Structures are given as structure tokens and as C-alpha cells.
Amino acid sequence: MTTERLETFSDGVFAIAITLLILEVRPSGGGSLAHQLLAAWPSYVAYLISFVTIGIMWVNHHAIFSLIESTTHGLLVANLLFLMCIAFLPFPTRVLAEHLQHAGTDQTTAAVFYNAFFLVTAIFYNLTWQTAAWKHRLITPSGHAAADQVSRRFWAGSPSYLIATLVGFKSVPAAIALDGALAVFYLLPRRAASS
Amino acid sequence: MTTERLETFSDGVFAIAITLLILEVRPSGGGSLAHQLLAAWPSYVAYLISFVTIGIMWVNHHAIFSLIESTTHGLLVANLLFLMCIAFLPFPTRVLAEHLQHAGTDQTTAAVFYNAFFLVTAIFYNLTWQTAAWKHRLITPSGHAAADQVSRRFWAGSPSYLIATLVGFKSVPAAIALDGALAVFYLLPRRAASS
Amino acid sequence: MTTERLETFSDGVFAIAITLLILEVRPSGGGSLAHQLLAAWPSYVAYLISFVTIGIMWVNHHAIFSLIESTTHGLLVANLLFLMCIAFLPFPTRVLAEHLQHAGTDQTTAAVFYNAFFLVTAIFYNLTWQTAAWKHRLITPSGHAAADQVSRRFWAGSPSYLIATLVGFKSVPAAIALDGALAVFYLLPRRAASS
Amino acid sequence: MTTERLETFSDGVFAIAITLLILEVRPSGGGSLAHQLLAAWPSYVAYLISFVTIGIMWVNHHAIFSLIESTTHGLLVANLLFLMCIAFLPFPTRVLAEHLQHAGTDQTTAAVFYNAFFLVTAIFYNLTWQTAAWKHRLITPSGHAAADQVSRRFWAGSPSYLIATLVGFKSVPAAIALDGALAVFYLLPRRAASS
Numbered sequence: 186m187t188t189e190r191l192e193t194f195s196d197g198v199f200a201i202a203i204t205l206l207i208l209e210v211r212p213s214g215g216g217s218l219a220h221q222l223l224a225a226w227p228s229y230v231a232y233l234i235s236f237v238t239i240g241i242m243w244v245n246h247h248a249i250f251s252l253i254e255s256t257t258h259g260l261l262v263a264n265l266l267f268l269m270c271i272a273f274l275p276f277p278t279r280v281l282a283e284h285l286q287h288a289g290t291d292q293t294t295a296a297v298f299y300n301a302f303f304l305v306t307a308i309f310y311n312l313t314w315q316t317a318a319w320k321h322r323l324i325t326p327s328g329h330a331a332a333d334q335v336s337r338r339f340w341a342g343s344p345s346y347l348i349a350t351l352v353g354f355k356s357v358p359a360a361i362a363l364d365g366a367l368a369v370f371y372l373l374p375r376r377a378a379s380s
Numbered sequence: 381m382t383t384e385r386l387e388t389f390s391d392g393v394f395a396i397a398i399t400l401l402i403l404e405v406r407p408s409g410g411g412s413l414a415h416q417l418l419a420a421w422p423s424y425v426a427y428l429i430s431f432v433t434i435g436i437m438w439v440n441h442h443a444i445f446s447l448i449e450s451t452t453h454g455l456l457v458a459n460l461l462f463l464m465c466i467a468f469l470p471f472p473t474r475v476l477a478e479h480l481q482h483a484g485t486d487q488t489t490a491a492v493f494y495n496a497f498f499l500v501t502a503i504f505y506n507l508t509w510q511t512a513a514w515k516h517r518l519i520t521p522s523g524h525a526a527a528d529q530v531s532r533r534f535w536a537g538s539p540s541y542l543i544a545t546l547v548g549f550k551s552v553p554a555a556i557a558l559d560g561a562l563a564v565f566y567l568l569p570r571r572a573a574s575s
Numbered sequence: 576m577t578t579e580r581l582e583t584f585s586d587g588v589f590a591i592a593i594t595l596l597i598l599e600v601r602p603s604g605g606g607s608l609a610h611q612l613l614a615a616w617p618s619y620v621a622y623l624i625s626f627v628t629i630g631i632m633w634v635n636h637h638a639i640f641s642l643i644e645s646t647t648h649g650l651l652v653a654n655l656l657f658l659m660c661i662a663f664l665p666f667p668t669r670v671l672a673e674h675l676q677h678a679g680t681d682q683t684t685a686a687v688f689y690n691a692f693f694l695v696t697a698i699f700y701n702l703t704w705q706t707a708a709w710k711h712r713l714i715t716p717s718g719h720a721a722a723d724q725v726s727r728r729f730w731a732g733s734p735s736y737l738i739a740t741l742v743g744f745k746s747v748p749a750a751i752a753l754d755g756a757l758a759v760f761y762l763l764p765r766r767a768a769s770s
Numbered sequence: 771m772t773t774e775r776l777e778t779f780s781d782g783v784f785a786i787a788i789t790l791l792i793l794e795v796r797p798s799g800g801g802s803l804a805h806q807l808l809a810a811w812p813s814y815v816a817y818l819i820s821f822v823t824i825g826i827m828w829v830n831h832h833a834i835f836s837l838i839e840s841t842t843h844g845l846l847v848a849n850l851l852f853l854m855c856i857a858f859l860p861f862p863t864r865v866l867a868e869h870l871q872h873a874g875t876d877q878t879t880a881a882v883f884y885n886a887f888f889l890v891t892a893i894f895y896n897l898t899w900q901t902a903a904w905k906h907r908l909i910t911p912s913g914h915a916a917a918d919q920v921s922r923r924f925w926a927g928s929p930s931y932l933i934a935t936l937v938g939f940k941s942v943p944a945a946i947a948l949d950g951a952l953a954v955f956y957l958l959p960r961r962a963a964s965s
Contacts, residue, residue: 196775196778199779201396201786202399204790207857208860210858211861232858243779244850265439272431275403276405284413290412291412291414374844385582385637388583392589396786457762460631460633467593468600479608485609580832588788595792648829655822655825655826659821662788662792665793670797680804
């Protein structure tokens with residue numbers, strides 16, 4: 186079985202989850218419209234980080250599936266659980282947007298919840314990849330070296346979000362800044378070619 | 381006429397219905413955010429079961445259409461009615477999530493409604509398959525044996541959800557546990573290769 | 576330019592519009608959940624008719640574009656205006672669902688608005704088709720006879736919805752019954768093969 | 771890497787953003803339903819302009835990617851930022867719809883915000899295109915002349931929306947009329963063939 190329909194379905198979930206994020210952005214508080222639009226800045230921050238982070242995951246999904254030559258029931262299931270995390274994204278994003286403005290316990294809860302969600306997503310993403318890459322089971326013959334490189338990068342992903350989650354307990358602005366830095370880091374061009 | 385565009389359209393409806401589920405997940409009740417996030421557990425349970433159940437239907441849709449070589453007006457219509465059930469899913473999911481927390485008549489109603497929806501969906505899914513598989517009308521020549529195997533599995537699907545519906549009248553937790561067990565069962569690897 | 580990406584984009588809009596319909600279905604009124612679910616019947620009726628009607632338009636879109644061999648700027652624009660009608664569908668559907676239950680002026684307004692929307696959609700659909708079929712401009716050489724048959728069927732579509740709109744002024748139940756009959760009629764198998 | 775999956779994903783975001791617009795259209799104010807439907811005219815105007823403007827951007831995206839023969843990490847990122855603008859669209863559209871009816875400071879804010887959003891979108895669109903077209907880096911050999919023509923047209927796009935933004939400070943009706951005129955202008959057939 187080729188990976189084509191799996192990729193189409195995944196693209197659909199990515200595209201929808203990423204586009205539903207906007208439904209949670211609304212003018213905030215009272216006063217003039219200009220004031221309400223400015224007061225909605227936490228929504229914009231949460232929108233931006235979530236969109237870019239998931240966008241990068243899509244770009245990488247794109248790249249890693251070009252190395253996979255066939256699917257198994259196990260890969261379909263692992264990818265489905267990963268997509269369940271992606272589709273869940275608008276919820277923690279909304280929670281973060283609603284509580285980012287006022288420092289306090291709820292703000293900490295929101296930031297930790299948001300980053301823990303990214304951590305869980307990264308774990309299921311790695312699981313999906315390992316299902317295909319373990320012993321090069323489903324990797325195209327010409328892609329073994331590239332696959333090993335991807336595997337190394339994946340092991341770096343989950344710890345980053347674990348750190349961001351733990352930082353969130355101490356300082357919400359630092360955790361959010363770390364999320365933003367990770368997003369920008371992944372947006373930068375890379376020396377290695379294809380992903 | 382090939383099945384390609386039918387599959388693309390179906391993938392779209394699956395992907396959207398599955399992703400819209402999150403719009404119904406919200407923090408629940410009062411108190412601290414941490415408390416509200418915990419109190420929203422019925423939403424998470426309903427999200428999880430609906431996502432995985434529909435995800436499995438997508439995986440199977442993927443598998444059975446690889447056995448079908450052409451479409452007819454009848455198959456398009458049967459598939460459309462099946463997709464109408466899939467697209468309806470966010471409604472019973474929301475109803476279940478809203479009433480799972482408090483035991484009582486409404487909780488029973490919600491669990492029965494939820495499982496009856498799965499029963500109707502399974503019936504229309506079987507109808508779609510039979511439209512193609514009856515006397516191997518639209519089955520690829522090399523797929524007759526695999527198609528017979530799929531047909532046998534389909535006859536097991538509807539009764540499972542009929543049982544879950546009936547169990548719901550007696551015990552809501554038992555019905556939900558049964559839904560979860562069915563989802564996990566279908567997620568497990570199977571001996572038979574392709575679906 | 577081939578019609579492939581136009582069809583993909585159209586499929587996306589069809590699939591999303593048809594799936595968003597469910598967001599407007601909610602338990603209605605007070606009392607027990609069972610009562611609320613029953614009282615929501617106008618939502619189910621509106622959902623059913625809108626889903627099937629748009630689903631049929633998708634099936635036909637599928638069929639007519641298999642006769643079109645290339646696109647022009649004019650065809651892209653005509654199809655875009657038609658998709659604007661399709662994407663607008665959840666609005667009149669919600670209006671109908673909210674006012675179907677109580678006889679009176681608002682119920683008449685809702686039914687007329689709903690059917691007038693179908694009329695406008697049918698007109699833009701015909702316009703899209705004529706842009707391609709006029710003098711067989713964009714029709715595949717082997718499809719001229721089939722295209723003429725499609726053209727004849729299109730001229731029947733708009734008057735049906737004009738009649739349903741006018742009937743709505745006199746009797747809402749009759750207009751809705753007519754919409755349902757039209758949907759069932761198009762679902763039935765047809766003697767002519769492919770659409 | 772071919773552009774195929776990038777185009778599929780982009781089509782998904784376009785299709786979803788354009789279809790979510792309808793969720794913001796609702797009957798407005800009190801009185802009879804007929805009155806509420808008429809009073810909702812600002813929603814219809816905003817829906818129409820946003821749908822057509824984004825629809826045209828999709829048509830052009832379609833055209834310019836037929837000239838691009840491969841993707842780079844940079845092009846994926848630029849296109850992702852452009853899609854972030856497209857997905858953001860339902861928010862300024864809602865803001866405009868809510869404040870179009872009553873003249874005053876908030877109406878001006880809404881019109882300026884709406885047009886500034888189009889300006890930012892046009893800038894990221896141009897950036898995406900330049901990433902591919904600069905020195906014909908990713909352009910198919912046969913498309914160099916067509917690409918130069920597209921580049922010239924792009925330089926006209928951003929200033930149009932800058933002007934509309936500035937006009938919004940002085941006169942909201944004039945700015946909206948300008949948006950409408952731009953949309954109609956792009957809908958018109960063009961002498962140059964394919965885009």
C-alpha cells in the first residue's frame with residue numbers, strides 16, 4: 186500500500202486544525218474597537234505560535250513521508266494518534282489565549298497545559314516516525330542515510346518541549362519565548378537538503 | 381469512472397468531521413483553570429472515542445476502496461449517505477460530553493443516542509460496501525478473496541454497536557467502556573494483511 | 576490548463592460546507608434531554624435536505640467535469656461564484672432550522688429565503704456549466720452527446736427551485752416536501768449511465 | 771521535491787478559510803426575520819468581498835505554481851506565512867461585518883484593520899512568489915517570460931491595498947467600494963492567457 190492517501194488525509198487534518206485556530210481569535214474586553222483589537226494580543230501570540238509550530242510539523246511530515254515507501258496497519262494507527270494531537274491543538278491554544286494576559290496560577294496552568302500538549306504531540310510524532318524507520322522497515326532503499334539524520338533530529342524535539350513545559354512552571358513569559366524561539370529556529374533554512 | 385475523486389471527497393469529509401470535534405471541548409464549570417480542565421474529562425473521553433472510531437472507519441474506507449475498481453451512481457449515493465452519518469458525528473459527541481458527568485435519565489439518553497448513531501453509521505457503511513461487493517460487481521478481479529473477508533468482518537460491526545446501544549439502557553459506564561474496547565480492538569494489529 | 580486542481584479545490588469547499596452544517600444542529604428547548612433531542616427535528620430536516628442537495632450537486636460536479644478537458648479564466652471565475660453559493664449554504668440552513676417549528680410570517684420568510692438560495696445556486700451552477708459547454712468550447716471530443724444531455728437536464732434544475740420558492744409563499748410544508756422530493760428524485764438511479 | 775503536496779495543502783487552507791467565513795454571517799438585530807435578514811447586509815458585503823478576494827488569490831496561486839518546478843525549505847516557509855494570513859481572514863472579515871453599519875471611529879478602525887490585513891497578505895504573497903521567481907531560481911525553463919509578467923503584476927497588488935488602507939482613514943464607503951472594484955477587476959477576463 187502506498188503512502189499517498191495517508192498523506193492526503195493527514196494534509197486535510199493539518200490544514201483544518203491550523204485554519205480552525207482563527208475561530209478563537211476575537212476582539213477582547215470593552216472600550217473602542219481599536220482598544221479591543223489591541224487587547225486581543227494574547228490571541229495573536231497563541232495563534233502565531235500554534236500556526237507556525239503545526240505548520241513546521243506539516244513541512245516535516247511532508248519530508249519524512251517522502252522517505253517512506255509503504256504503509257502498514259501499525260503506521261496508519263500511529264499516524265492517526267498523532268493526527269488526534271494535531272486536531273486537539275485549537276483547545277490548548279484557546280486556553281492559553283484566554284489566560285495569557287493576567288499573571289497568576291491560571292496563567293501558569295495554561296502555559297504548562299499548552300506546552301505539555303506540544304510534548305505529547307512530539308512524542309506521538311516520534312512514535313509515528315519510529316514505526317516506519319525502526320530498522321529501516323518501511324524506508325525507501327535510497328533514503329537510509331537521510332532517515333538516520335531525521336531520527337537524530339527527532340530525539341531533539343521532545344526534550345525541547347519537555348524543557349518548555351518545565352520552564353512554564355517557573356515563568357510563563359520565558360516558556361512562551363522558548364516556544365517562539367523553537368518555531369523561529371525551525372523556520373530557518375538548514376544546511377541539510379530535504380527536510 | 382474511477383474511485384479516485386470519491387475517495388478524495390470522502391477523505392475531506394472524514395478529515396473535517398474528525399477535526400471539528402475539538403470545537404466542542406471547553407473548560408468546564410468554575411474554580412481554578414486546573415480544576416476546569418480536569419472537570420472537562422467527559423469531553424476528552426467523548427473526543428477520544430469519536431476520533432478513534434471515525435479514524436478506524438477511515439482506515440477501513442481506505443482499505444476497502446483499494447478493492448473497488450469503479451463507481452456507479454448507486455455507490456456514490458450509498459457513500460454519500462454514509463458520509464452524512466460521519467459528518468453528523470460532532471452532534472452526538474457533544475451531547476454525550478455534556479451529559480456524561482451526571483448519572484440519571486439524561487446520561488442514559490445521551491449514551492443510547494451516541495451508540496445508536498454509531499449503529500446507524502455502521503449500517504450505512506455496510507450498505508456502501510455491499511453496493512460494491514454484492515456478487516463482486518465492482519471488485520477488482522484480484523480482490524475477490526479479500527473482499528469476501530471484508531464482508532465477513534462487516535457483518536460483525538453492526539451487531540457490536542447494537543449491543544453497545546442496548547447496554548447503554550442498563551449502564552452508561554459499561555456502554556462507554558464497550559465503545560472504548562471496540563476502538564482499541566480495531567487499533568490492534570491484525571493477522572490478515574491489508575486492512 | 577487541466578481541470579484537476581479546480582476539482583480538488585471544489586471538492587474541498589463542498590466537503591467543508593457540507594460538514595459545517597452540523598455545527599448548527601443543537602438540542603432545542605427545555606425539559607429532559609430526550610425531549611430536547613426530539614424538539615430539534617427541524618434541525619434534522621434542514622440538515623438532511625441541505626446535505627443531500629449539496630451532495631447531489633457534488634456528484635454532478637464530478638460527472639460534468641469529467642466531460643470538460645481544460646479550464647479558462649472564465650470557467651475558474653464562474654466556478655468560484657458557484658462555490659460561493661455552496662459555502663453560503665450553512666446560513667440559510669440555520670435560518671430554516673430556527674424558524675421551521677412555528678407557523679407564521681417568519682416561517683414563510685425562512686422557507687422562501689432557503690429556496691431562493693437554492694435557486695441562485697442552481698443559476699450559478701448552470702452558468703458554470705454553460706461557460707464550458709457553450710458551443711462545446713471546453714468539452715472533450717468524445718463527450719459532445721453526453722454534454723448535450725447534461726445541458727438539457729440543467730435547464731430543468733432552476734425552474735424546480737423557482738417553483739419551490741414560489742410554493743414557499745403559500746405553504747411552507749409543501750415547499751419543504753418539494754425540496755425533499757427533488758432530493759430523493761436525484762438520488763434515484765437513472766437510466767443514462769454516468770451522471 | 772515537487773510542488774504537488776504544497777499545492778494540495780494550500781488548496782486545503784484556502785478552501786477552509788473561505789468556507790469558514792459563513793460562520794460569521796447571522797441574522798442581525800430584532801423585529802421580523804425578514805427585517806433581520808435585511809439588517810445583516812454588512813455581513814453579506816464583507817462575505818462577498820472576502821470570498822472573492824481570497825478566491826482570486828487562489829486562482830492566481832494555481833497559476834503561479836504551474837510556473838514553479840520545485841520547492842525549497844525557503845519556499846515552504848514563505849508559503850506557510852502567506853497561508854497564515856489567508857487563515858486569519860475570517861477575523862478581520864467579522865470585525866468589518868460587525869462595525870460596518872454605524873458610522874464612527876469604530877467603523878474607521880474596522881475598515882483600516884480589514885484593508886491592512888489585505889496589505890499584509892499581499893506582501894507575504896509577493897514574498898512567496900519572489901522566493902521562487904528571483905533570478906528564475908525555481909521557475910520551469912519554459913516559463914521565464916510568463917514569470918516576468920507575473921512579477922510585474924505582483925508589484926501592482928500591494929500598492930492597491932495600501933491605497934485602500936489609507937482611503938479607509940478618510941472614508942469607509944470609498945475604501946469598501948475600492949475593495950469591491952479591485953475584486954471585480956481581477957474577476958474580469960484578461961488578455962494574457964493563463965492567469
